[in-house]
Amino acid sequence: MADALLRVAELTKRFGGVIASEGVALDVADGELHAIIGPNGAGKTTLIGQLTGEIAPDSGRIYFAGQDITALPTHQRSAIGMARSFQITSLFLDMTVLDNVALAVQAHAGHSFRFWTPARSERALRAPAQAALARVGAADRGNVVVADLSHGEHRQIEIAMALATRPRLLLLDEPMAGMGPEESARLVNLLRELKKEYTILLIEHDMEAVFALADRISVLVYGRVIATGTPAAIRVNPEVIQAYLGEQQAVTGHG
Amino acid sequence: MMPALSLRNIVVALLLLMLLLVPVYALVVGNNFVLSLFTRIVILAIAATSLNLIMGYGGMVSFGHAAYLGIGGYMVGILAYEGILSGFVQWPLALLVSALIAFVIGLLSLRTRGVYFIMITLAFGQMIYYVGVSLNRYGADDGLTIYRRSNFAGLLNLSNKTVFYYFCLLLLLATIYLTWRLVNSRFGMAIRGARSNDRRMHAIGFPTFRYRLTCFVIAGTICGLAGVLLANHTDFISPAVMHWTRSGDLIVMVVLGGMGSLFGPLIGTVAFLALEEVLSGITEYWQIIFGPMLLAIVLFARGGIDGLLAGIRRG
Structure with a gap:
């Protein structure tokens, strides 16, 4: 596909005898929301680790905006416009919410060999951070220390930090993990908004959310992509139904 | 920014006032020992403050920080021995x-984390200690007497004990001020972020290694300055100042006073050396009393003495 923003070709990763990714091929078109679903142990986490550069694949290639990024370190992938949120909340717990998001802004505002001016008084860092917070509906939480926030709010800040890096592609790793139904519904609305502006690769367990949001869905089972297609096509795909036997109800029942 | 009139700020203000008045007290009482003790406190507080920069703010627990005391000291001692007395050179x-x-040690050790980082910095510290022991020309493990203090061509007479004390105090305050600017700058935020969650820092686009290495070098350089002062203070340098137990003492000073607090290391150094002085007057085995006290601080006051003074506070 010519206008794929992210393209993954024949990605393979083994851990000893366990094959976590086996010839994974995937493309995320510019502007689409592409979801990856799969049962536990399907290799979703390993896949996102390879996309972000934390795990080196054994073979295969990853292209971002036409550039081969397979060997690019994590921080440089962020620099060229890939942002991720973490499945297990990964924030700077001892800092305030605004400090957290401002750090994400700072990472993309030139080098940080600036030793003298107080960073907390730099409008160039604080204003975009505040805007990102407003975007996820947490504008009034800026001065709270992150450790004091609820789980649902942590998930919001995760996304705000990703947005603050002004990405072209958002990699969202189970953003709804551990959320109650109300919080999930709010997040679905937020993602629906974000989808208008960003290309999103969404890894998610919540089938209802996935089928409501995704333009296309890829199904990962035992490290392989067994199907890619529109939600309607995936819902009736016999291989997918079989792979999800136990969760069949979840796949077919909602949306 | 108006500093609040909290218990902690009052204690810090009183402490600074006391440090300012030490030479006056020494003069009035005619007690030179107090001046000498406090000169030592002020110098070691510079070293502890530099350790706090990497340990408290950067999360890099270096167990070889005393090495820089020796490096700074030996540079003064060796150059003086070879006839180069000018402070502008030394x-x-x-x-x-x-x-x-510091750059070389940091380059190699900052690739590791946690216990491994502690062990590798300890190993480097001991290596440098044994280099000191092997310097036969410069006294080997007996050390080297420095007959002439650094000469600043009449601008500054370091042999005058009062002048020397105030000069050290000035450098301590400058170090604390520098630390304050550093830790609140963009650089400081990057360092703190790397301590808090290095993985996230990479994910949002920070190549943290270069910032941590820079921080490590800054801390080593400042501690080297403390070594220069220490050698001038004692007119003597020996490998003993670089022994790993000295590095341990520096860590204790920082933890005792309060990690990641601006004045914590100063408070910790004063407390450490004052307790050492008082307790060793009571018994030869003063560590038997000091140990449990330290344990209590670590167990019950996570932020050290500074944390106790400030009450429950967030880093």
Whole structure:
């Protein structure tokens, strides 16, 4: 596909005898929301680790905006416009919410060999951070220390930090993990908004959310992509139904 | 920014006032020992403050930080021994060598984390200690007497004990001020972020290694300065100042006073040396009393003495 923003070709990763990714091929078109679903142990986490550069694949290639990024370190992938949120909340717990998001802004505002001016008084860092917070509906939480926030709010800040890096592609790793139904519904609305502006690769367990949001869905089972297609096509795909036997109800029942 | 009139700020203000008045007290009472003790406190507080920069703010627990005390000290001692007495040569060279060695140690050790980082810095510290022991020309493990203090061509007479004390105090305050600017700058935020969650820092686009290495070099250089002062203070340098137990003492000073607090290391150094002085007057085995006290601080006051004074506070 010519206008794929992210393209993954024949990605393979083994851990000893366990094959976590086996010839994974995937493309995320510019502007689409592409979801990856799969049962536990399907290799979703390993896949996102390879996309972000934390795990080196054994073979295969990853292209971002036409550039081969397979060997690019994590921080440089962020620099060229890939942002991720973490499945297990990964924030700077001892800092305030605004400090957290401002750090994400700072990472993309030139080098940080600036030793003298107080960073907390730099409008160039604080204003975009505040805007990102407003975007996820947490504008009034800026001065709270992150450790004091609820789980649902942590998930919001995760996304705000990703947005603050002004990405072209958002990699969202189970953003709804551990959320109650109300919080999930709010997040679905937020993602629906974000989808208008960003290309999103969404890894998610919540089938209802996935089928409501995704333009296309890829199904990962035992490290392989067994199907890619529109939600309607995936819902009736016999291989997918079989792979999800136990969760069949979840796949077919909602949306 | 108006500093609040909290218990902690009052204690810090009183402490600074006390430090300012030490020479006056020494003069009035005619007690030179107090001046000498406090000169030592002020110098070691510079070293502890530099350790706090990497340990408290950067999360890099270096168990070899005393090495820079020795490096700074030996540069003064060796140059003096070889007939180079000018402080304008001695001091910049001492700082440069400290920085270079910190750069090499940091380059190799900052690739590791946690216990491994502690062990590798300990190993480097001991290596440098044994280099000191093997310097046969410069007294080996007996050390080297420094007959002439650094000479600043009449601008500054370091042999005058009062002048020397105030000069050290000035450098301590400058170090604390520098630390304050550093930790609140963009650089400081990057360092703190790397301590808090290095993985996230990479994910949002920070190549943290270069910032942590820079921080490590800055801390080593400042500690080298403390070594320069220490050698001038004692007119003597020996490998003993670089022994790993000295590095341990520096860690204790920082933890005792309060990690990641601006004045914590100063408070910790005063407490450490004052307790050592008082307790060793009571018994030869003063550590038997000091140990449990330290344990209590670590167990019940996570933020050290500074944390106790400030009450429950967030880092």
